[in-house]
Each structure stands twice: as C-alpha cells, then as structure tokens.
Amino acid sequence: MQPFDSTLRKSRARAPIPAEEKLLVSRGEAAQLLSISQRGLDYLIANRKLPTRRIGGRVLVPVADLRKYARGDHPERIVA
DSSP states (O other), X not given: OOOOOGGGOOOOOOOOOOGGGOSEEEXXXXXXXXXXXXXXXXXXXXXXXXXXXXXXXXXXXXHHHHHHHHHSOOOSOSOO
C-alpha cells in the first residue's frame, strides 16, 4: 500500500447553482433577478413587501416570493 500524498488530492470546487434553482438567494441576487438596485430591494424588505429569512448573519430572500412579487403589478414608487 502506498502512502497518501496530499498534493495529489483534488480540490472540491462547488459547481455554481443557477439562481432560478435555489430556494433562497442573497440580497444582491434578488435585486438582480428583479432588475432593480440593491437599495431598492432593501426598501421593499424594510416596508415588508418582500419576506426574508435569516441564516446566521445572512439575509436571504425566498425565490418563490420573488416570483410572486414579480407576477403582480406595482404602480406605486418603491420609495414613498
């Protein structure tokens, strides 16, 4: 049996998952999916128009809620 050589070990790089297949996305990804600025997204979150989930220190937005928001019409301004 040959000794284990750690230099031959392959690094495990994560394959990126498309945002559409994720359950939760970061604020930056959420803003990008809605085609708005991150500040605009922060206003939607602060006004409770978009729900969030907290995992540790991260604020994540459910993709299902982004789709639900995008399906509706929103003639009002984001910033009141």
